[in-house]
Amino acid sequence: MSSAPLAERMRPQTLHELVGQEQLTGKGSILNTAIENGKIPSIILWGPPGVGKTTIANIIANSLQQPFFQLSAISAGVKDIREVIDTAKKTTGAILFIDEIHRFNKGQQDALLGAVEKGIITLIGATTENPSFEVNSALLSRSQVFVLNPLNDNALIQLMNNALQKDEILKEKNIALNETEALIRLSGGDARKLLNLLEIVIENMNGYSITDEQVMKIAQQRIALYDKSGEQHYDIISAFIKSMRGSDPNAAVYWLARMIEGGEDVKFIARRMLIFASEDIGNANPNALLLATNTFQAVNVIGNPESRIILSQCAVYLASSPKSNASYMAINDAIAAVQLHGDLPVPLHLRNAPTRLMKQMNYGKEYKYAHSYENNFVEQQFLPDALDGTKFFDPQKNVREEELRKFLKDRWKEKYGY
Secondary structure (H helix, E strand, C coil): CCCCCHHHHCCCCCHHHCCCCHHHHCCCCHHHHHHHCCCCCCEEEECCCCCCHHHHHHHHHHHHCCCEEEEECCCCCHHHHHHHHHHHCCCCCCEEEEECHHHCCHHHHHHHHHHHHCCCCEEEEEECCCHHHHCCHHHHHCCEEEECCCCCHHHHHHHHHHHHHHCCCHHHCCCEECCCHHHHHHHCCCHHHHHHHHHHHHHHCCCCEECHHHHHHHHHHHHHHHHCCCCCHHHHHHHHHHHHHCCCHHHHHHHHHHHHHCCCCHHHHHHHHHHHHHHHHHHHCCHHHHHHHHHHHHHHHHCCCCHHHHHHHHHHHHHCCCCCCHHHHHHHHHHHHHHHHCCCCCCHHHCCCCCHHHHHCCCCCCCCCHHHCHHHCCCCCCCCHHHCCCCCCCCCCCHHHHHHHHHHHHHHCCCCCC
């Protein structure tokens, strides 16, 4: 066990030892109560890397003392799933933990359905991706989704202190944790990454006191090796998005390469580019959303390694495109207005009038059908009275949206200030 990484040596064995996720595992919580009662439903654990998904699965298995099977969606296939199910049929209740379940395709997920439905296996799936998008609706309906939160600074400091005081190897070194900011920031809230980085620092430091300066120096020396594992998931995707937003295709393809080499899920990359195309480019270049949509569909069909070519084409296009967040800001401002003003009434002339009573109440009365007028437009009020004249969409200074501004100004004159 001493040869195992620190994060593995310090993996909690009971809920009492677990740091963080009190909303799920604390006394009286749903999961804690289910474990105490000796029976849990099939569950999906959704949260960022290193916050305890695998640990909770292992704790459940140890607590319930049921046969426990573990598969990784990266390497397992339908054959592996069926072998586990066949074995589970010979036992009374079995738990199947599938790490990164979002990487299973529809066929692989469908292979689990019957066994989950009949209670042959209790499924525990772990995912960093929104299960609403990545887990089949049929399987999702048979499972409870538990959201794991990123660990806060206090929890991360507690983890490091526990390691220094309780680990069989580190407690003999009498290391003092004088400064923690560098370790916390470099780990990005990932407990596994934090503990493994702590171990690297201790192995390479001089003296018995950990400082931010020492951590940064050692991390910079070891960063290439450390990043190769792909654990800087959120830092690198952030750099990728910001490079495209900053119109730097060279940096964008570099960070794309880092994610590909780190084993990042190509669907995750494509999905982020799809969001970016609307959030950061929008109507400055509507074709960006079309290309990003086709990219997402293409990588689902092509897979690795060829999908890197499609991803690169899209990343370069998005980075080199005109930018606008006007539509993104418009919906944010509109939601803020809804939250501020509540459910404002729909103007009478815009209401639907399918019944005689509604017509008698003037629903739909005096509504003007735009296509009956010149240029398919006639000025009338569409917002609630309290918001009439409020401008949510403000076109930005790019060729395409200047055209939109001119169109809207021609129609609305001075009403919205276009």
